[in-house]
Amino acid sequence: MGAGPDGRSGGSSTGPVDACPTGVTGGGGRAGRGPGRRGRADADLAVPPAEFTSYYGRPILKPPVWTWEIAAYLFTGGLAAGSSLLAAGGQLTGRPAVRRAGRVAALAAVTASAGLLVGDLGRPERFHHMLRVAKPTSPMSVGTWILTAYGPAAGLAALAEAAPLLPERGPLGLARRVLPPVGRVAGLAAAATAPALGTYTAVLLSDTAVPSWHEAYPHLPLVFAGSALASGAGVGLLAVPPAQAGAARRLAVAGAALELFGAHRLETGLGLVGEPYRTGRAGRLLRAGRALTAAGVAGALLGRRSRPLAAISGAALLAASVATRFGVFQAGVASVRDPRYTVLPQRERLARRRADDAATDTP
Structure with a gap:
């Protein structure tokens, strides 16, 4: 039958140890085993590197159940906030065209926001129940109340813009006289609520267990605030003659600075969980958002006397805000699908905690 692995004849002499997949054999094989052989055996017995797979094929975290309506809601909420701030600037500086454009855009955006939110909730009464x-x-909960406080104020401010169209006499004559002062108060109230409206969605995302959203809590509000200001500036550049669009240009510069700084921190300051902001669909959207933001600001500054160039710049800023909000949304979804973004940060935190505990216990 030939020699077995221990040098003795007969394959039946091979015991259970000989069948060990590590290659360690029994019988006479023990005599020839030196330190090198033992080292190879120990290496074969080592646990292989972990593969990041989920239990029974299930993801470690449940993916967000939100659909595209919430990504669009992120954009429209920011647009409403930026437009109200633009309108307040036009009101306080005596630029009626800027004020009018901001108020109308704010009402349109907040109306769209309410529709998108109710569409995601499934039934309108759920918004009331909240x-x-x-x-x-x-x-x-806080965001629902912010939206509830902001919506009527933005609506009254926009309604006041229709006052000059009402007849001077009759029952509507009183509305013609009352609406402008009411609109001024409502416009400032909407502007006071606008910063919370534009950034609370960043807090909402950060409060989830989604790795790339949760770890980005210091930076997402900056991105969303800058994006809101830039989108409001885009409305001004689109709807207002260049001679009156100075406030919109300044708003665009401030918003772009905040947004670009925050986006840079998302990509470089989060370690591993910042990777989804650089790769895949989210990375492409965020890169497009940065390019459109830079192009929009450049066109706004160069097109001080060109209405077509100013309009193109405004459209670029609005498109940049859409790309940024959808990019952040997609980055969170991607981070849930890959177990690495959940497991490795947890292990790093556990290792740091153990190291801190050991340092504390050491006399």
Whole structure:
């Protein structure tokens, strides 16, 4: 039958140890085993590198159930906030065209926001049910109340722009006289609420367990605030003659600076969980957003006397805001699908905690 692995004849002499997949054999094979052989055996017995797979093929975290309506809601909320700030600037500086454009855009955007939110909730009464309680620790609850406070103010401010169209006499004559002062107060109230409206969605995303959203809590509000300001500036550049669009140009510069700085921190300051912001569909959207933002600001500054160039710049800023919001949304979804972004940061935090505990226990 030939020699077995231990040098003795007969394959039946091979014991259970000989069948070990590490290659360590029994019998006479023990005599020839030196340190090198033992080292190879130990290496064969080592646990292989972990593969980041999920239990029974299930993801470690449940993916967000939100659909494209929420990504669009992120954009329209920011647009409403930026437009109200633009309108307040036009109101305080005596630029009626800027004020009018901002108020109308704010009402259109907040109306779209309410529709998108109700569409995601599935039934309109669910929005009403969320108003039965006020929970300061819940970003969703706080955001619902912010939207509820902002919406009527933005609506009254936009309605006041229709006052000159009403007849001077009769029942509507009183509305013609009352609406402008009411609109001024409502416009400033909407502007006061606008910063919270434009950034609470960043807090809402950061409050989830989605790795690339949760770890980005210091930077997402900057991105969303800058994007909101830039989109409001885009409205001004599109709708206002260049001679009156100085406030929109300044708003564009401020918004672009905040957005680009925050986006840079998302990509470089989060370690591994910042990778989804650089790769895949999210990376392409965010790169497009940065390019459109830079182009929009450059066109706004260079097109001080050109209405077509100013309009193109405004459209670029609005498109940049859409790309940025959808890019952030897609980055979070991508980080849930790959277990690395959940497991490795947890291991790093655990290792740091153990190292801190060991340092504390050491006399």
